[in-house]
Amino acid sequence: MTVKDTLGRHDDWRCFEALLTISPALLIYQYMGFLLSSTTSTSTSIIHHKICTTFISKQTGRQGFDQFGALTLKAIMPEEKSLTITNDSNNKKTPHVLTVAGSDSGAGAGVQADLKACAARGVYCSTVITAVTAQNTLGVQDVSILSEESVAAQLKSVLSDMRVDVVKTGMLPSIAMVKILLDSLKQYPVQALVVDPVMVSTSGDVLAGPSILDTFRKDLFPMADIVTPNLKETSALLGGIQLETISDMRSAAKSLHDMGPRNVLVKGGDLPSSSDAVDIFFNGKDFYELRSSRIQTRNTHGTGCTLASCIAAELAKGSSMLSAVKVAKRYVESVLEYSKSINIGNGSQGPFDHGLKLKRSVCNSSRMQVFEPSDLFLYAVTDSNMNKKWGRSITDAVKAAIEGGATIVQLREKEGETGEFLESAKACVEICRLHNIPLVINDRVDIALACDADGVHVGQSDMPVATVRALVGPDKIIGVSCKTPEQALKAWADGADYVGSGGVFPTNTKANNRTIGLDGLRDVCLASKIPVVAIGGINLGNAKEVMELGVVNLEGVAVVSAVFDRECVAAETRKLYGLLKESVVGKVMV
Numbered sequence: 239m240t241v242k243d244t245l246g247r248h249d250d251w252r253c254f255e256a257l258l259t260i261s262p263a264l265l266i267y268q269y270m271g272f273l274l275s276s277t278t279s280t281s282t283s284i285i286h287h288k289i290c291t292t293f294i295s296k297q298t299g300r301q302g303f304d305q306f307g308a309l310t311l312k313a314i315m316p317e318e319k320s321l322t323i324t325n326d327s328n329n330k331k332t333p334h335v336l337t338v339a340g341s342d343s344g345a346g347a348g349v350q351a352d353l354k355a356c357a358a359r360g361v362y363c364s365t366v367i368t369a370v371t372a373q374n375t376l377g378v379q380d381v382s383i384l385s386e387e388s389v390a391a392q393l394k395s396v397l398s399d400m401r402v403d404v405v406k407t408g409m410l411p412s413i414a415m416v417k418i419l420l421d422s423l424k425q426y427p428v429q430a431l432v433v434d435p436v437m438v439s440t441s442g443d444v445l446a447g448p449s450i451l452d453t454f455r456k457d458l459f460p461m462a463d464i465v466t467p468n469l470k471e472t473s474a475l476l477g478g479i480q481l482e483t484i485s486d487m488r489s490a491a492k493s494l495h496d497m498g499p500r501n502v503l504v505k506g507g508d509l510p511s512s513s514d515a516v517d518i519f520f521n522g523k524d525f526y527e528l529r530s531s532r533i534q535t536r537n538t539h540g541t542g543c544t545l546a547s548c549i550a551a552e553l554a555k556g557s558s559m560l561s562a563v564k565v566a567k568r569y570v571e572s573v574l575e576y577s578k579s580i581n582i583g584n585g586s587q588g589p590f591d592h593g594l595k596l597k598r599s600v601c602n603s604s605r606m607q608v609f610e611p612s613d614l615f616l617y618a619v620t621d622s623n624m625n626k627k628w629g630r631s632i633t634d635a636v637k638a639a640i641e642g643g644a645t646i647v648q649l650r651e652k653e654g655e656t657g658e659f660l661e662s663a664k665a666c667v668e669i670c671r672l673h674n675i676p677l678v679i680n681d682r683v684d685i686a687l688a689c690d691a692d693g694v695h696v697g698q699s700d701m702p703v704a705t706v707r708a709l710v711g712p713d714k715i716i717g718v719s720c721k722t723p724e725q726a727l728k729a730w731a732d733g734a735d736y737v738g739s740g741g742v743f744p745t746n747t748k749a750n751n752r753t754i755g756l757d758g759l760r761d762v763c764l765a766s767k768i769p770v771v772a773i774g775g776i777n778l779g780n781a782k783e784v785m786e787l788g789v790v791n792l793e794g795v796a797v798v799s800a801v802f803d804r805e806c807v808a809a810e811t812r813k814l815y816g817l818l819k820e821s822v823v824g825k826v827m828v
């Protein structure tokens with residue numbers, strides 16, 4: 239039996255795998271011959287490629303070898319000069335999706351949606367642009383189709399160099415372009431092909447004419463690992479049949495599967511007879527009814543592109559097809575729900591927010607400015623015991639400190655229930671936003687994220703700064719306690735925004751705290767590359783002394799007991815603020 243005999247259809251690949259165990263070297267040799275032969279169809283090459291790469295992985299125990307398994311092939315065919323061997327040592331491959339699609343100027347759909355979806359799913363995405371559309375929330379105003387030469391050149395650039403895992407297609411506006419894509423995939427096989435057979439935009443504008451349907455059916459679909467048509471596209475592909483029920487969708491999925499793709503997802507978002515969004519997934523053997531609630535929103539432009547890209551991204555990460563589809567559906571459902579109320583454009587169909595970020599900044603737009611070193615001028619740090627002692631809530635303490643002139647607030651709650659703390663923290667975020675004062679949470683990154691605080695303060699034995707940064711993202715403030723110049727330099731290198739340095743004086747608020755004195759504070763300030771706030775035992779009696787150190791980077795003082803272990807928080811804070819202002823006038827920098 240030869241490779242050619244075995245590989246007539248996709249289903250035969252199991253029998254091909256059996257052949258591997260009998261004569262792997264021969265098989266690989268034949269595979270290489272097929273790959274280079276112009277008579278081999280792209281789908282056959284892809285299957286050869288998958289089998290051979292699977293085999294080589296098993297034999298060598300290596301996961302990410304170069305695209306043609308060239309190391310092994312080189313061993314079998316040392317005289318083959320055309321084989322390039324990539325350096326696989328420490329090979330930790332970045333999952334990579336290539337989207338072949340049209341550009342949407344409104345960035346809700348097309349290549350722009352694909353890029354955002356892949357980025358949101360943590361996968362690298364390269365792009366081959368087939369057409370440039372002028373598009374917004376009202377519809378499509380113009381379509382310019384790129385030349386075949388340009389599309390071929392883009393495909394070659396990416397595929398020849400960048401080790402693509404999965405190709406996802408969107409708008410393929412001409413038969414020639416489909417053929418160019420298939421030829422490129424024959425030359426540069428990839429792990430999977432996801433086909434979103436885009437024909438009509440969500441606004442109803444035609445993006446690929448009916449003449450292309452035959453090419454989709456006969457040439458593109460047999461190559462696809464999955465096709466993801468919506469109801470309109472399914473109907474067009476099947477000669478205009480009516481699709482009104484879930485049972486119609488199942489039959490349609492089966493008919494599409496007969497055209498050659500290994501899996502079919504018929505998307506039933508528009509099915510009138512169902513109150514849920516039901517998609518039918520068919521893998522040639524089993525049907526799966528994937529349900530989600532229908533989200534009431536105008537912001538649905540680009541859902542098809544996003545779903546297909548997300549499937550591609552999950553496949554690139556190594557998921558099975560069914561789990562990729564399930565994750566993608568859940569992701570789309572979450573972003574639609576999250577973006578329900580965002581308002582972009584005047585038309586009937588708006589884009590949504592792939593990164594789940596816009597809503598947050600829109601809602602909390604009252605504090606959009608970046609952290610300023612001068613925010614550290616008078617830093618009020620709360621203490622649960624002191625609040626209890628004086629019979630006040632955290633929110634009352636925060637309000638009073640702000641009233642007295644605090645320029646930044648930290649919630650340092652060492653006792654108490656997490657749920658209760660979170661509720662207080664949320665209330666404090668609202669108060670601070672109203673006054674445009676940053677709110678930082680001590681130690682608890684989880685609470686900071688959950689209440690959307692402006693930042694987190696951590697010490698040397700808390701969560702490492704680099705980890706905090708990875709968790710909270712680039713926008714949040716991170717403060718770090720440092721007693722030495724080395725710690726201050728590390729804090730900066732790890733991504734912190736400011737240093738809290740102390741104890742400048744002995745304190746009763748923090749047990750067993752080492753005092754570094756004014757000299758220690760000076761050393762930290764001089765070494766630091768980020769602003770410093772002094773802490774520890776600072777009060778009305780010594781604050782001036784601290785500020786008059788006059789060292790570069792020292793921006794202010796942080797206090798706990800001097801304002802919160804007092805009867806009237808606002809009055810004490812006001813006094814301290816006045817004192818600090820006095821010492822700033824005439825400050826001489828060292």
Ligand SMILES: Cc1ncc(COP(=O)(O)OP(=O)(O)O)c(N)n1
Pocket residue numbers: 617619648650680681695696697698700717718719737738739748771773796
């Ligand atoms: C502004 C500021 N500086 C230092 C600290 C102390 O943080 P840490 O060393 O983590 O100790 P605890 O506060 O967690 O006991 C701080 N909280 N704020």
Ligand SMILES: Cc1nc(C(=O)O)sc1CCOP(=O)(O)O
Pocket residue numbers: 719720738739740741742744745746747748751773774775776796797798799800
């Ligand atoms: C929380 C804290 N951190 C310190 C450090 O040296 O890093 S000293 C300290 C307690 C500061 O409280 P008070 O203003 O009441 O002295």
Ligand SMILES: [Mg+2]
Pocket residue numbers: 680681695696697700
């Ligand atoms: Mg701490």
